[in-house]
Amino acid sequence: MGKLKTLADLKRIREETQAKLDLRIKGDSPEGLVQVKVAMATCGIASGARPIMDFFIDELDKRGIGAVVTQTGCMGYCYAEPTIEIQLPGKEPVVYGFVDRKRADEIIEKYIKNGELVEGIIPVNYEKID
Numbered sequence: 001m002g003k004l005k006t007l008a009d010l011k012r013i014r015e016e017t018q019a020k021l022d023l024r025i026k027g028d029s030p031e032g033l034v035q036v037k038v039a040m041a042t043c044g045i046a047s048g049a050r051p052i053m054d055f056f057i058d059e060l061d062k063r064g065i066g067a068v069v070t071q072t073g074c075m076g077y078c079y080a081e082p083t084i085e086i087q088l089p090g091k092e093p094v095v096y097g098f099v100d101r102k103r104a105d106e107i108i109e110k111y112i113k114n115g116e117l118v119e120g121i122i123p124v125n126y127e128k129i130d
Contacts, residue, residue, distance in 0.1 A: 034067040041074035047081035
């Protein structure tokens with residue numbers, strides 16, 4: 001770490017550290033929060049999953065939505081990458097495929113905020129194992 005030269009440098013470091021701490025705290029008890037899992041296996045990354053994950057992190061924070069955004073490995077839907085799994089508190093997870101920035105924004109506005117399903121759901125053909 002370099003030397004601090006200005007008060008702005010100190011504030012920036014404080015904000016970065018606070019953001020990391022907030023993420024860690026949210027990750028310890030995600031049950032009451034919206035959970036967003038972004039498939040970040042090789043196929044997901046190659047299809048643009050990283051910018052989609054960044055979009056969810058930034059936009060959910062900007063819109064004041066309590067959420068935990070994490071990356072996961074392959075979900076098995078390589079043909080539909082980027083794929084994301086959204087789990088609203090108390091509900092079963094929903095997997096969306098072919099998620100670009102426009103669809104991600106629609107998912108936030110319609111599904112996460114209002115519980116209204118959005119086009120692009122990948123049908124569930126498995127049971128979640130606890």
